[in-house]
Amino acid sequence: MNRRDFLKVIAAAGIGGIVVMEGLDDFRVEAAEMNKDSNALQAKHWGMVIDISKFQKPEDIQRVANACHQYHNVPDIKDPKHEVKWIWKEDFEHAFAEMESKYLSEKIKTMNFPVLCNHCEEPMCVRVCPTKATFKRPDGIVVMDYHRCIGCRYCMAGCPYGARSFNFIDPRPHIGMMNHDYPTRAIGVVEKCTMCVERLNKGLKPICVEVSRGGIIFGDLNDPNSEVRKVLRSNFAIRRKAELGTGPSVYYVIGGDEEGA
Amino acid sequence: MLEKVLYGSKRYYTWIVFLMIIIIFGFTAYLEQFNTGLGITGMSRDVTWGLYISQFTFMVGVAASAVMVAIPYYLHDHKTFGPIVILGEFLAVAAVIVCMLFILCDMGQPTRFLNIVLHPTPNSVMFWDMCVLLGYLLLNLIIGWTILGADKKGISAPHWTKVLTYIAIPWAVSIHTVTAFLYAGLPGRYYWLTAIMAGRFLASAFAAGPALLIILCLILRKYTSFKTSKEAIQSLAVIVTYAMIANVFFFLLEVFTAFYSNIPGHMAALQYLFVGLNGHNNLVPFMWTAAILAFLGIGLLLVPSMRRNEKVLTIALAAVFIAAWLDKGIGLVLAGFVPNSFERVTEYIPSSTELAIVLGVYAIGFLILTILYKMVVAVREQSMVEH
Numbered sequence: 297m298n299r300r301d302f303l304k305v306i307a308a309a310g311i312g313g314i315v316v317m318e319g320l321d322d323f324r325v326e327a328a329e330m331n332k333d334s335n336a337l338q339a340k341h342w343g344m345v346i347d348i349s350k351f352q353k354p355e356d357i358q359r360v361a362n363a364c365h366q367y368h369n370v371p372d373i374k375d376p377k378h379e380v381k382w383i384w385k386e387d388f389e390h391a392f393a394e395m396e397s398k399y400l401s402e403k404i405k406t407m408n409f410p411v412l413c414n415h416c417e418e419p420m421c422v423r424v425c426p427t428k429a430t431f432k433r434p435d436g437i438v439v440m441d442y443h444r445c446i447g448c449r450y451c452m453a454g455c456p457y458g459a460r461s462f463n464f465i466d467p468r469p470h471i472g473m474m475n476h477d478y479p480t481r482a483i484g485v486v487e488k489c490t491m492c493v494e495r496l497n498k499g500l501k502p503i504c505v506e507v508s509r510g511g512i513i514f515g516d517l518n519d520p521n522s523e524v525r526k527v528l529r530s531n532f533a534i535r536r537k538a539e540l541g542t543g544p545s546v547y548y549v550i551g552g553d554e555e556g557a
Numbered sequence: 558m559l560e561k562v563l564y565g566s567k568r569y570y571t572w573i574v575f576l577m578i579i580i581i582f583g584f585t586a587y588l589e590q591f592n593t594g595l596g597i598t599g600m601s602r603d604v605t606w607g608l609y610i611s612q613f614t615f616m617v618g619v620a621a622s623a624v625m626v627a628i629p630y631y632l633h634d635h636k637t638f639g640p641i642v643i644l645g646e647f648l649a650v651a652a653v654i655v656c657m658l659f660i661l662c663d664m665g666q667p668t669r670f671l672n673i674v675l676h677p678t679p680n681s682v683m684f685w686d687m688c689v690l691l692g693y694l695l696l697n698l699i700i701g702w703t704i705l706g707a708d709k710k711g712i713s714a715p716h717w718t719k720v721l722t723y724i725a726i727p728w729a730v731s732i733h734t735v736t737a738f739l740y741a742g743l744p745g746r747y748y749w750l751t752a753i754m755a756g757r758f759l760a761s762a763f764a765a766g767p768a769l770l771i772i773l774c775l776i777l778r779k780y781t782s783f784k785t786s787k788e789a790i791q792s793l794a795v796i797v798t799y800a801m802i803a804n805v806f807f808f809l810l811e812v813f814t815a816f817y818s819n820i821p822g823h824m825a826a827l828q829y830l831f832v833g834l835n836g837h838n839n840l841v842p843f844m845w846t847a848a849i850l851a852f853l854g855i856g857l858l859l860v861p862s863m864r865r866n867e868k869v870l871t872i873a874l875a876a877v878f879i880a881a882w883l884d885k886g887i888g889l890v891l892a893g894f895v896p897n898s899f900e901r902v903t904e905y906i907p908s909s910t911e912l913a914i915v916l917g918v919y920a921i922g923f924l925i926l927t928i929l930y931k932m933v934v935a936v937r938e939q940s941m942v943e944h
C-alpha cells in the first residue's frame with residue numbers, strides 16, 4: 297500500500313465514522329421526541345415481580361415469550377448455538393443453580409421460571425461495553441443502541457445471566473410474522489429485552505406484562521406505594537444471583553398458595 | 558531501509574510466497590465470514606469468544622515479552638542482549654499487529670470499529686486495551702526504526718530513543734495487565750475471576766515470548782549472517798526457565814484455592830479442562846499435553862548441561878511455548894465460558910473457515926516479522942562490510 301492509498305483508507309474510515317454518527321443523531325432525536333409524549337409511563341426504577349404460580353404450565357411462558365418475540369421481531373432460530381431469545385423458560389435448578397439442593401420439593405423442581413434480562417442496577421454489560429452501545433437509562437432500564445454496537449460480545453461475557461443474544465446469522469429470514477412497527481436487527485449485533493421502552497413512552501406496559509394474566513407485576517421499585525412494592529412487602533421474593541452485586545430488578549415470588557412452596 | 562526487503566535469497570522468496578499463499582487463503586475465508594456473519598465460526602450463544610480472542614490474548618503476551626530483553630539491557634547494562642533488543646522490539650510490533658487483526662476478525666460489525674474511538678468509554682477495559690496496544694505498537698515501531706536507521710548510518714541512536722525505551726518497559730507490563738483485566742473483573746466467570754490473573758498472564762508471557770525469540774535467533778543464525786551469541790541465548794533461556802516455573806506455580810495456586818475451598822463454581826472450569834464436566838471433555842487431551850510439556854520443558858531447562866546443548870534447548874523451548882499456548886491460547890478463554898450461566902456445558906469446536914482465518918492472520922504476522930528481521934539482517938551485514 298503506498299502513501300496515497302493509505303490516506304484514502306483513512307479518509308474512507310473517517311467518512312464511515314461520520315455516517316455512523318449521523319445515523320445515531322437521528323436515533324437520538326426520535327427518542328427525545330417520543331419522550332415528550334405526556335402519556336408516557338415514568339418511574340425512577342422500573343422493576344418486575346414474576347409470580348411463578350401463574351406459570352404452572354409451560355404454555356404460560358410460551359404465550360408470553362411468543363408475544364414478546366413477535367412484537368420485537370425476534371427471529372425464531374432453532375439451532376441453540378445461534379438462537380436469539382429475550383424471555384424464555386428455565387427450571388429452578390438452572391435459573392437458580394446457586395441455590396441447588398438435593399432435597400428440593402417436587403413442586404419447586406417442576407415449576408417453570410421465565411427468565412429475561414434483569415435490568416441490573418449495576419449492569420456488568422454496561423460497564424464492559426466499549427462504545428456505550430449498551431446503557432442504563434435514568435429510569436433503570438438497560439437498553440441498547442443497535443446502530444452503535446460493534447458486535448464484540450464483551451457484554452455477553454460480562455452478563456452473569458445469559459440474558460444476551462448475538463445475531464450470529466442474518467435474523468431477518470427467521471422472523472415469522474413481521475411487526476412493521478418495530479425495527480429488525482442487523483447481523484452481527486447483540487440484543488436483549490428492552491422492557492418495552494417504546495411501549496412505556498406510549499403509556500403502555502410491557503407486552504409480557506400485558507399477556508401474563510397477572511403473572512408479571514410491573515412498576516416503580518422506588519415508589520413504596522407501587523404494586524411491585526406491595527407484592528414484595530407481603531411475599532418472600534428471590535432474585536437470580538443477587539450475591540454478585542448486580543442488583544437485579546426482576547424478582548420472583550412463588551405466589552398463589554405460599555405454604556405449598 | 559524498506560528497499561532491503563526486495564533483495565534476498567531464493568529461500569527468502571519461497572518463504573514470502575508461501576506466506577502470501579496462506580494470507581490469500583485466509584483472506585478468502587475472512588471474506589466469507591464478512592459476508593455470512595460469525596455464524597460461520599464455531600462460536601455460540603454460550604461460548605461467545607473462541608480462537609480469535611484466545612489467540613489475541615496469547616499474542617499480547619508475546620508482544621509484552623520484548624521487555625524481558627529490554628530490562629536486562631537498558632536497566633542492567635546486560636551487554637550481551639545488545640544485538641537482539643531490536644529483534645524483541647520488532648517481534649512486539651508484529652505481535653501487536655496480529656492482536657489487532659484478531660480483534661477485527663472477531664467483530665460482528667467490523668466496519669464500525671471506529672466507534673471505540675468515536676465513543677471513548679473509560680469504564681470499559683476494552684477501551685483501555687485498545688489505547689495501550691496502540692501506544693505500545695507506536696513505541697516499538699519508533700524505537701526499532703530509529704535505532705536501525707542510526708545503525709545503518711553508523712551513528713548512535715538519538716538520545717530520545719532512550720527515553721522511549723524507558724517508557725516502553727512499564728508500558729509492556731501494562732498491555733498484558735490490561736488484557737488480563739478484560740477477564741479478571743467479570744462476576745460469575747469464576748475461572749477468570751481471580752486476582753492472580755494478571756500475574757499468571759505476565760509469567761506465561763515471559764516464558765513463551767522469549768522462548769519464541771530464542772528459536773527465532775537460532776533460525777536467523779542458521780540461515781543468515783545474523784549470529785546471536787551463545788551467551789545471549791543462554792541468558793534468555795534462564796529467563797524462560799524461571800518465568801515458566803512462576804507460571805506453573807501460579808496455576809497450581811489456582812488449583813489449591815479451587816479445590817481446598819471446594820466451591821463448585823471455582824472447581825468447575827478446572828474439572829472441565831482436566832477431567833471433563835457432565836460428560837464434556839473436548840479440552841482434556843490438550844490440557845494434559847500442556848501439563849506434560851510444561852514439566853518436560855522446565856525439567857530440561859533446569860539442568861545446566863541440557864540447557865547448554867542447543868539441540869536439547871530447542872526442544873525444551875518448543876515444549877514451553879506449546880504448553881503456554883495450549884494453556885492461554887486455548888484453555889483459558891474457552892473454559893471461562895464453562896459452565897454457562899445456567900450451569901450447562903456447551904462445547905466449542907472451531908470451524909474450518911475460522912481456522913483458515915487464524916492461519917491467515919498468523920501468516921500476516923510472520924510476513925511482517927520476516928520483513929522487519931530482513932531489514933535488521935541487511936543493515937547489520939552492511940555495517941559489517943563498512944567497518
Ligand code: SF4
Binds near residue numbers: 414416420460
Ligand atoms: S441481566 Fe445481563 S444484560 Fe441484563 S442488565 Fe444485567 S448484566 Fe445487563
